Amino acid sequence: MKKLRTGTPFGVVFAFILPSFLGFTVFMLIPMISTLLLSFTNFSGSFSNIKWIGFLNYLRFFKSIRFLSSLWVTVKFVFFSVSIQLLLAFFFALLLNKQFRGRNFFRSIIFLPSVLSSVAIAITFMLIFNPEKGPLNAFLLSLGFPAQPWLSSPKTALTTIIMVNVWQYVGYYMVLFLAGLQNINRSLYESADLDGAGPWKKLIHITIPLLSPTTFFCLIMGIIRAFKVFDNIFIMTGGQNGGGPANSTNVLVFDVYLNAFVNLRMGYASALSVILLAIVMIITIIQFQGQKKWVNYDIV
Amino acid sequence: MMRMKRFFSLCVVFAMMYLVQTAAANPGDTSTPGSASQPKKTIIFYTWEDPTMVNVFEGFNKVQNEIFVDIKYLPAGDYDAKLITLLAAGVPMDLYNQKATSNMYTQYANGYIQPLDDLVKKHGYNLKNIAAVDKYMRIDGKLVGIPYRLQTYYTFYNKKVFAAAGVPTPDTFVEKVEWTWEKFQEIAKKLSSGDGKVIGSDIYTFQSNQIIPALQAGRQIITDKGQIDIDNTVVYSFKMRKSLEQAKAMIPYMEHLTTKLHYSNAFYKGNVGMLITGEWFVGMLKQGQKDGLLQGYTYADWGLTRLPNNEKEYSSFGSSQPVHIHAASKNKDEAFKYLAWLSSPDGGGKLLAQGGFLPVAVNDSIKAIFAPNFNSTKDLNWYLESPKIHTPFSNKYGARTGKLIADTYGKYSVTAMSDDQLMKELRAGLQEIIDTTD
Numbered sequence: 001m002k003k004l005r006t007g008t009p010f011g012v013v014f015a016f017i018l019p020s021f022l023g024f025t026v027f028m029l030i031p032m033i034s035t036l037l038l039s040f041t042n043f044s045g046s047f048s049n050i051k052w053i054g055f056l057n058y059l060r061f062f063k064s065i066r067f068l069s070s071l072w073v074t075v076k077f078v079f080f081s082v083s084i085q086l087l088l089a090f091f092f093a094l095l096l097n098k099q100f101r102g103r104n105f106f107r108s109i110i111f112l113p114s115v116l117s118s119v120a121i122a123i124t125f126m127l128i129f130n131p132e133k134g135p136l137n138a139f140l141l142s143l144g145f146p147a148q149p150w151l152s153s154p155k156t157a158l159t160t161i162i163m164v165n166v167w168q169y170v171g172y173y174m175v176l177f178l179a180g181l182q183n184i185n186r187s188l189y190e191s192a193d194l195d196g197a198g199p200w201k202k203l204i205h206i207t208i209p210l211l212s213p214t215t216f217f218c219l220i221m222g223i224i225r226a227f228k229v230f231d232n233i234f235i236m237t238g239g240q241n242g243g244g245p246a247n248s249t250n251v252l253v254f255d256v257y258l259n260a261f262v263n264l265r266m267g268y269a270s271a272l273s274v275i276l277l278a279i280v281m282i283i284t285i286i287q288f289q290g291q292k293k294w295v296n297y298d299i300v
Numbered sequence: 301m302m303r304m305k306r307f308f309s310l311c312v313v314f315a316m317m318y319l320v321q322t323a324a325a326n327p328g329d330t331s332t333p334g335s336a337s338q339p340k341k342t343i344i345f346y347t348w349e350d351p352t353m354v355n356v357f358e359g360f361n362k363v364q365n366e367i368f369v370d371i372k373y374l375p376a377g378d379y380d381a382k383l384i385t386l387l388a389a390g391v392p393m394d395l396y397n398q399k400a401t402s403n404m405y406t407q408y409a410n411g412y413i414q415p416l417d418d419l420v421k422k423h424g425y426n427l428k429n430i431a432a433v434d435k436y437m438r439i440d441g442k443l444v445g446i447p448y449r450l451q452t453y454y455t456f457y458n459k460k461v462f463a464a465a466g467v468p469t470p471d472t473f474v475e476k477v478e479w480t481w482e483k484f485q486e487i488a489k490k491l492s493s494g495d496g497k498v499i500g501s502d503i504y505t506f507q508s509n510q511i512i513p514a515l516q517a518g519r520q521i522i523t524d525k526g527q528i529d530i531d532n533t534v535v536y537s538f539k540m541r542k543s544l545e546q547a548k549a550m551i552p553y554m555e556h557l558t559t560k561l562h563y564s565n566a567f568y569k570g571n572v573g574m575l576i577t578g579e580w581f582v583g584m585l586k587q588g589q590k591d592g593l594l595q596g597y598t599y600a601d602w603g604l605t606r607l608p609n610n611e612k613e614y615s616s617f618g619s620s621q622p623v624h625i626h627a628a629s630k631n632k633d634e635a636f637k638y639l640a641w642l643s644s645p646d647g648g649g650k651l652l653a654q655g656g657f658l659p660v661a662v663n664d665s666i667k668a669i670f671a672p673n674f675n676s677t678k679d680l681n682w683y684l685e686s687p688k689i690h691t692p693f694s695n696k697y698g699a700r701t702g703k704l705i706a707d708t709y710g711k712y713s714v715t716a717m718s719d720d721q722l723m724k725e726l727r728a729g730l731q732e733i734i735d736t737t738d
Binding site: 042051151240 | 377380381384387388403406407409410411412496505507552554555556557558559560699700703706707710711713714715728729732735736738
């Protein structure tokens with residue numbers, strides 16, 4: 001039997017990777033290729049009257065007010081939710097990296113939302129944000145502040161969804177930052193102490209640079225995850241009739257869902273998915289190119 | 301000892317296999333295999349979950365023994381998305397219920413729907429049963445579905461709310477031919493407390509509900525030939541709703557969406573004066589009474605009358621949901637027999653009437669069944685009136701048109717859009733739909 005350079009028979013290696021490879025092929029590769037092919041057709045749920053229409057679906061984007069609007073909403077959502085998530089996660093990680101009583105309890109509490117069901121979170125926050133009967137507005141009124149429209153106004157709907165998203169995932173990034181912080185050599189901080197550096201200088205010149213690989217990873221994952229947001233918006237803004245007041249929370253993935261399953265324009269929805277993939281890939285490539293300037297992989 | 305252990309283990313395994321096989325048996329299959337009472341043919345019917353309709357759909361199994369209807373219930377909220385997935389996957393199916401009528405055009409183009417004209421002839425089906433909505437059940441002249449219910453809208457009202465406000469009930473204005481949309485607004489504001497505790501009216505978030513005056517004026521929004529058909533009646537419809545919401549005389553559209561407040565729950569609470577909704581609501585009120593959900597009023601305290609109307613001739617609107625036979629069904633004759641029973645006044649019609657729902661075909665025995673559901677003969681007469689019915693969005697542009705209308709109203713209700721901006725935005729959206737629909 002043919003053997004690899006390591007001496008392991010190729011058949012054995014293949015047998016070990018086969019289950020994952022099969023899963024990847026069936027559940028990821030084939031659907032991705034199918035989506036790409038369907039994006040060049042007028043597919044609406046049946047192959048009996050499918051027609052090849054070339055790049056027509058892609059050309060329709062640029063005439064579609066809805067597509068441009070949903071792209072803008074998505075960009076706003078990604079920018080604000082990722083930046084707030086990472087800043088808060090970093091802040092909590094710094095705080096919870098110190099030794100104090102109850103540290104593990106707080107770490108668990110902050111991490112817990114990231115393991116909860118998105119649907120359950122969305123339904124719960126929908127009740128909390130109820131403009132008439134929600135506990136949040138009742139609390140604000142009790143303090144003398146005015147009640148807020150939350151999900152009912154185009155000015156506050158996207159902010160509300162961002163708040164829920166941040167709350168849900170800040171714990172996940174906090175754990176990653178904590179792991180990164182614990183990998184930083186303590187002797188660097190001791191040397192800095194000897195040189196008379198204060199906490200702020202240690203943060204800027206030691207912690208942030210040495211945490212940059214973790215920050216880079218969190219940034220990539222955060223942006224990809226933010227581009228995929230769907231469940232919170234679907235549940236909190238009215239399901240198939242959702243998208244928020246004045247389409248203020250109508251992100252790209254929600255637009256894909258509407259076109260595929262409400263308007264039955266699956267070819268067009270496939271093209272939207274391909275565009276979304278292209279956007280995320282371009283952003284990721286730009287970040288990988290840019291990391292050479294600010295990510296420090298030096299191990300000390 | 302080892303042999304005894306092995307023998308005992310084998311007995312346990314076989315016992316568990318038998319239990320699993322018994323538990324996995326179809327719960328609808330109450331007959332034992334090979335028994336004389338086993339139905340000859342099973343047909344599969346997909347519909348959405350609705351506890352008020354279970355007796356109707358399953359009634360056919362109780363009145364004959366040739367065909368067993370295996371009903372598959374899908375969650376109502378996801379029905380359209382799940383149905384299209386099942387159709388695309390080629391899941392075995394003989395009939396399916398159509399929730400969003402505008403979807404039938406795409407489904408017909410995709411080859412999922414069986415034209416029924418030959419089956420109608422073969423089985424001698426009386427098309428007079430569906431005379432009121434026949435033209436809306438046809439694509440390119442072919443009959444593609446048969447509804448079992450006639451959907452039409454009314455004004456439901458809570459007499460106690462009117463009595464508390466000292467305002468005459470809507471039927472008095474109908475009789476004087478004064479029940480216009482201006483009068484509706486005036487009454488809604490009079491009934492409202494202004495602080496949200498008592499709300500004069502409610503119209504739900506269904507897409508067509510946002511433009512009722514325009515539908516009554518005969519506006520199709522996009523015609524069958526792909527032309528824009530809107531005028532100031534659409535602006536009027538939007539303006540009316542927005543002004544009532546701002547006066548707290550109507551539950552806001554966005555509140556319904558973001559809090560998932562259902563119109564039935566709103567009316568059950570007893571603080572909504574009028575509800576514009578469809579004929580099925582009589583059945584929901586009956587169910588509400590049975591479940592003890594009516595708050596502050598009883599079943600005797602509601603009434604029903606015509607919709608407000610600004611046109612010379614009165615009309616209502618509604619999308620009577622058809623049941624289709626799947627084109628790939630191998631039991632088309634049996635499926636048609638079920639469909640014929642469901643839509644006949646002596647079959648499914650009777651059960652619908654007993655549940656408080658309006659069948660597509662009404663005869664004297666159905667009228668007699670209905671009578672106890674209503675608090676007055678006047679209400680019953682309005683209910684059974686059979687006015688002209690406009691079916692909204694009934695062409696291939698319909699699915700996207702309805703969504704555009706709903707989204708545009710949502711935006712209009714929360715922004716300071718002028719009439720001109722509204723018409724411009726609507727025209728641009730409708731033109732995009734026309735240009736991008738194959």
